[in-house]
Amino acid sequence: MTYSTRRHLTDDATLEIHFGPFQLLPQRHRLLKHGQPVALGSRALTLLIALASRPGELLEKDRLLAIAWPKTVVEECNLRTQIKTLRRALGDEESFYIATVPGQGYRFVAPTWIERTPVTQLKAPVVLSPYGCRHCRGAGMAPLYAQLGMHNS
Structure with a gap:
């Protein structure tokens, strides 16, 4: 079974997901904090896009593994490492953004808002x-x- 990080996202090139001081630009594969780029690896960013585009939804470990490593079989410890890296980049020691659901997976729990620029404004x-x-x-x-x-x- 394959999963896509874009399944819940539109094709709108100006889609932005905001949470806390962060601005996530899924189509550009970028994360900004107060307008400045956040250094984050590709897999961690892919996981963040998957989680933040489905706020409140539980994403099982197997599903996240398939999203971040679509053509590779990897151990669950790789997922934990990427989530740890992601939390460190977000300053999320208290799990304000990403909650662990023991034995199941992860859930994006921070309040989010989505911003789209209409095509006429481009x-x-x-x-x-x-x-x-x-x-x-x-x-x-x-x-x-x-x-x-x-x-x-």
């Missing part, structure tokens, strides 16, 4: 003319220009 993409780029000229680009209804100069 900046329009910058479109560069292919005619001004010397690398975009030549016979290799002709099929693309034809599909786009453009002429290759």
